[in-house]
Amino acid sequence: NIQLVNTGGVSKHLAEMVADRQLDVSLGVGPLTMPKGVLWKPIALERYYVVAPAHYRGKTDEELLHQGPYLRFKPYKLNETKIDQSIKRRGLHLETAMELDDYQNILLMVRHDLGVGIVPEPNITSRISKEFRCLPFCTPQLTRESGMMVRFDHESMNLVVLLWNTLKDLYHKKLYNL
Numbered sequence: 001n002i003q004l005v006n007t008g009g010v011s012k013h014l015a016e017m018v019a020d021r022q023l024d025v026s027l028g029v030g031p032l033t034m035p036k037g038v039l040w041k042p043i044a045l046e047r048y049y050v051v052a053p054a055h056y057r058g059k060t061d062e063e064l065l066h067q068g069p070y071l072r073f074k075p076y077k078l079n080e081t082k083i084d085q086s087i088k089r090r091g092l093h094l095e096t097a098m099e100l101d102d103y104q105n106i107l108l109m110v111r112h113d114l115g116v117g118i119v120p121e122p123n124i125t126s127r128i129s130k131e132f133r134c135l136p137f138c139t140p141q142l143t144r145e146s147g148m149m150v151r152f153d154h155e156s157m158n159l160v161v162l163l164w165n166t167l168k169d170l171y172h173k174k175l176y177n178l
Contacts, residue, residue, distance in 0.1 A: 062090075
């Protein structure tokens, strides 16, 4: 038995819950420093994209971001994201119109022509890439690693490895439309 729970939490907090044995396994994004006794099992490297309504005509990610109100991803319990850090490092000054804690909500707002957002690759389906204007965010393109967190001494490690391999295979098939 493995208990898999979708909490919508921040990876750092989920890793601590795995370390404290409150969760058997958690999915998250990194890279991050794992608490003592917790393993990080990478699943995929995901790229970030700027998404805007199709009628926006910016040729670069920066031009797109400045064409409309910025829809900022702001997860619960996290003040600054990797996206925020990249925006600061590039010296971009974006006026935030909305803060949303879910990438699907950002896409919903873009669909209704309410602004421009930045989302990771798993959210960029073939339908989204046809419906929206999507450009890579940053050069080189900003990425994150998705993965699983599990205690190294988990009693059902064979099931954890099976789940990990299955998730890697599913991600690969989705990415390459297999």
